[in-house]
Amino acid sequence: MIDRREFTRILSAAAVGVALPAPVLARWPRQDTYFRWQEVSPGVRVAIGGGGNVLLVADGGEALVSDAKNFGMGHTLRREAEAFGTPVTVAVNTHHHGDHSGGNIAFAGDLPLISNPAAQRRIRQQAAGVAGQTNDRLATMIDQMSRGGTDPRVIDDVRNEASAVEAAYPEAMAPNDTFEVEREVRVGRRTVLLRHVGAGHTDNDVFLHVPDANVIHTGDLLFVGRHGFMDQNGGVDSQGWQRSVRAMIDLCDTETIVVSGHGEVVDRHGLERQYEYFNQLRSAVEAAVAEGRTKEEVQALTPPSLADISGNPSRNLGVVYDEVAGG
Numbered sequence: 001m002i003d004r005r006e007f008t009r010i011l012s013a014a015a016v017g018v019a020l021p022a023p024v025l026a027r028w029p030r031q032d033t034y035f036r037w038q039e040v041s042p043g044v045r046v047a048i049g050g051g052g053n054v055l056l057v058a059d060g061g062e063a064l065v066s067d068a069k070n071f072g073m074g075h076t077l078r079r080e081a082e083a084f085g086t087p088v089t090v091a092v093n094t095h096h097h098g099d100h101s102g103g104n105i106a107f108a109g110d111l112p113l114i115s116n117p118a119a120q121r122r123i124r125q126q127a128a129g130v131a132g133q134t135n136d137r138l139a140t141m142i143d144q145m146s147r148g149g150t151d152p153r154v155i156d157d158v159r160n161e162a163s164a165v166e167a168a169y170p171e172a173m174a175p176n177d178t179f180e181v182e183r184e185v186r187v188g189r190r191t192v193l194l195r196h197v198g199a200g201h202t203d204n205d206v207f208l209h210v211p212d213a214n215v216i217h218t219g220d221l222l223f224v225g226r227h228g229f230m231d232q233n234g235g236v237d238s239q240g241w242q243r244s245v246r247a248m249i250d251l252c253d254t255e256t257i258v259v260s261g262h263g264e265v266v267d268r269h270g271l272e273r274q275y276e277y278f279n280q281l282r283s284a285v286e287a288a289v290a291e292g293r294t295k296e297e298v299q300a301l302t303p304p305s306l307a308d309i310s311g312n313p314s315r316n317l318g319v320v321y322d323e324v325a326g327g
């Protein structure tokens, strides 16, 4: 056990950012937050876990949160974001997928929640489609969390989310403010730029750029070290995805902090790898198609150029086959 004195020492060491010796870290009593928060620049944080990576940008009494985690987790996200000392004043969805918009109900009821119009439309459809299941899903979550010894504050958050769902589902799941191509949002003295280049991971991807902090939030236009999800029903376009990645690379210098949708925080090299990924995928497919291979055969390929990417390439090979053969 850690006595009170040692605990105080750990806390004060952590507060000033002193590196702790490993044995002390291993005895840390418990994580104090549900999400793993990482400050990547003063006033700019990332929340990892429980859905796509979230960006929090605060300044001058205002804060922007980009993405809302999985269904049921919005209230926890908002509570933990606001515990850093600034109320959330504006929210963004980078795209419609449920691991980025599932917690929207904690934001859209009383704040501007901004997305591309196609994301708004798809989130409305999505929410309406599962309207009959929301109570059960939340009740199951509360039950599992109670048995699993989850922090009681998080369980309370899910109860609050259930009440909000009861009162305002599905309307308050959807973004309430949209833009087509570009939007500038003020957060205190900071500017956050939102941009939709075109279809990429979906037909409604938005990335964020915080110039004064030199930070980019890619949404799911960047998957680090794994095969990105190519959503055929959501309007994926591999060449459009590359155009979006190129637009982000053009904003980068060697110091730029790149917050991916899934995976670690990286720099411009992460974006360059994502760009190259599609070239490699496409050249593997094109070579096979030129040899007269079937879609099934293409999906069974294991391109050596993609050997260091984790996961199975079969699905993405099939999507690119459809693009190449269909176009």
Ligand SMILES: [Zn+2]
Pocket (backbone or CB within 6 Å): 095, 097, 201, 220, 229
């Ligand atoms: Zn996604």
